[in-house]
Amino acid sequence: MIKKYVQAAADPRLGGRLLAWAGLADTGKDGPEAHERNASLRQEVEQLQERQQNGELDERHDAAALLLIMMSAANALAVYPQLARGLFEADATSPEVVERYAAQLAQLIQPPRDARPRGRRRELIRRKKRSFQPLCEAPLQMSLRRGCHY
Template structure:
């Protein structure tokens, strides 16, 4: 374009793509910041710096820190819920939770932070997590009725055990490294550990 040519205003479609890219950068930066520090310690300014944007854009697009956090969490729980379709065996779902958590460690750590910083009933993220967990208990109960594990095992207690097991390498990376002699962040470890957890769950049918 010649130097003296007037600058062309962006077309509506270009503006929309710019907004979408900016929002995506902010969400990715927020995931890393919240995953590293938890909601309370994360700072809007540091999220903006990670995303390379003015922090006022976080208020503009998301209404502030809480709105950003909720926007980030919503698709996470939707994705987790989609893993647990009632026609899928419990062993497969447990293995997929391992794979999902280790494929995106920022999201996995965010989930752990929400529980490590257990707060008041109306704390940020609590309502969304509660709704998700109730759905997971219903899924586990349905798999009990399908014969995946015995009738004398409480579905809620089993779900708690399996979620702890699926999160173990994220919550206890030093322990995982010590007892297995492997890197718990590696894709190979994730796949092998997921399969081992699935085998344990399959044994519940016997």
Template structure:
């Protein structure tokens, strides 16, 4: 039977579907975060969750549906961080904290970009819409005076996204430069505050 065809839920998991779905999503986050979408395997996700592999097809329609379900609330939550009246410095700092608070999701974002190339890749449309919303926010903050008029908002946004994910992309460098564990809460708070100070320094 094709992986994406609907199946009946195995009897032993019918009693608590929400808990089972949550376990699958947590396992998928770890698997996708460590390997990326292409290399992740449904069987490994099921094994991590301690469930029958058929449940992934039953609840999510297969690997692609699972990946989409995992990413949707993440993009939505990041979008809520960038409220129009919040200073750019505060939003940049919050992206650092959020990314390091859930490193698997942060690495998943990096994997998506490291394996770029397919125009119809899974989740690319949702991410494009998310990025456009963020760019609209950065433009609004430029008009509010958070950074100079001669700075391209798209270029600044790219710089800030790279900066926010730097400790996930370069943990050895971060550890060598700061002497801190880049996965620790202390590092996240210190780095978030420093990035906020840098962004505030851009104000004319």
């Protein structure tokens, strides 16, 4: 999931910078789009909570905070391209930088190896994964397509 966020945010055509700009220009009052945005966010939090319960994500973190952290971190290449160039010595939108950064973020949110499920619990999780159908697209991609409502 985080890898998709990073890829979407780093793609200049999808508007990761516009998303950041919309946040900077926020007045503190929600417009008519807020209901749909908030419903989508709640749905994403519920999905994260399920993944935490299944052992896919670290249970120590608040799911709502984790989602905001993930979305914020995913936007870093788009919001701070000058820092990415300095740190990675390459363009922030290059496939190599995007993949390297996304892989590191994914490692950060996974539970420690010794906390991952084993034995019967792992098999139950594996079965559930096979039947899992994503409830919606990545919220970052949805927001960008709808005009940066996040």
